[in-house]
Amino acid sequence: MKAPEIIFESTTLIIINKESGIITEQNPFEPLSAESQIHQYLGQGPKPPYVGVAHRLDRVTSGLLIFAKKKSTLKQLNQWFAERKIQKTYLAITSTHPKPAKGILEHHFFTDNAAKKALVYDHSKGGTKPARLHYRTLEVNEHGALLEVKPSTGRFHQIRAQLSHIGCPILGDEKYGGSKLSPNTIALHAWKIKLPEPINDSPQCFEAPSPWSEKFTFKKYK
Numbered sequence: 476m477k478a479p480e481i482i483f484e485s486t487t488l489i490i491i492n493k494e495s496g497i498i499t500e501q502n503p504f505e506p507l508s509a510e511s512q513i514h515q516y517l518g519q520g521p522k523p524p525y526v527g528v529a530h531r532l533d534r535v536t537s538g539l540l541i542f543a544k545k546k547s548t549l550k551q552l553n554q555w556f557a558e559r560k561i562q563k564t565y566l567a568i569t570s571t572h573p574k575p576a577k578g579i580l581e582h583h584f585f586t587d588n589a590a591k592k593a594l595v596y597d598h599s600k601g602g603t604k605p606a607r608l609h610y611r612t613l614e615v616n617e618h619g620a621l622l623e624v625k626p627s628t629g630r631f632h633q634i635r636a637q638l639s640h641i642g643c644p645i646l647g648d649e650k651y652g653g654s655k656l657s658p659n660t661i662a663l664h665a666w667k668i669k670l671p672e673p674i675n676d677s678p679q680c681f682e683a684p685s686p687w688s689e690k691f692t693f694k695k696y697k
Contacts, residue, residue: 479512482539482683487548487675489513490668492683493540496659499531513542530556533632535647538565538665539683548674555671556629562669565624565634566613566685568662569643570654572620577611580637584630592650593636606630608637619646623666634663662687 479491493499493509501508510528517524527549529541543549555561583603585594596603607627614621620643624634632651638644639651645663647656656662664687669680 476507476512476515479509479516480683481516482681483678485544485675485677487543487545488677489517489542489544490681491540491542493532493537493665494686495535495537495657495661498534499540500528509540510542517544527552529553532665533635533663535659535661536663536665537660537683537686539563539668539681540665541668551674559627559629560671562667563626563665564667564669565626566664566666567622567624567634567638568619568646568687569622569638570619570646571643572615573610573612573622573638573641573643577609579607579609580641581605581607582637582640584633584636586631593630593632595636595640604628604630606633606637608634610638619643635661 481489482492483490491509498505498508499510501511510526513526514524517526525544525546527543527546529543529549529552532538532540541552543552583596583599584606585603587594605628609625610622612620613623626633635645635648635651644651644653645661646653647661649655653661664685665683666685667680667682673679
């Protein structure tokens with residue numbers, strides 16, 4: 476099994492840069508997951524490791540994932556995520572340039588469980604939940620626009636669905652109108668995570684390098 480790309484490790488935390496195509500949590504139907512990678516990496520000690528899944532990324536999304544190595548750490552992380560105290564910043568490449576170049580998107584979401592897809596509405600309807608994110612255009616080229624995205628809520632497929640709703644689908648995201656990229660890969664990357672405070676003297680901010688630096692060359696947006 477391929478070893479995970481470790482961004483940070485301490486006695487309480489391990490943070491990796493998950494590659495696209497891999498699911499977050501292990502299950503009996505798939506041999507490879509980010510969680511199973513961590514189990515194998517940590518499993519060389521005398522005792523079975525504790526691996527707590529603090530949050531998740533879609534299979535098709537790459538980037539930062541936090542795992543707890545202690546139950547008390549998982550409890551703290553779960554509380555911070557529930558209270559929206561952990562700040563997450565994503566990079567996305569969209570096929571078209573958003574107008575305006577930066578702004579706030581506010582929509583209402585309904586999850587279609589049968590289709591495994593988010594339905595986006597401009598106004599509240601029965602059963603919908605509000606979704607909000609900030610975006611700004613960083614760079615542009617012939618492929619489209621490189622965006623920095625900061626979600627304020629954590630809805631199912633939120634970034635993918637909201638950007639598609641304004642006519643800016645993410646490259647590779649065929650489910651939401653994007654062009655094909657690579658199998659099980661879209662141009663969405665969990666770039667940065669900021670904790671509200673350190674855990675056992677850990678850093679507060681973490682960053683995972685973009686997987687597209689060699690494939691896409693962008694020009695600064697003016």
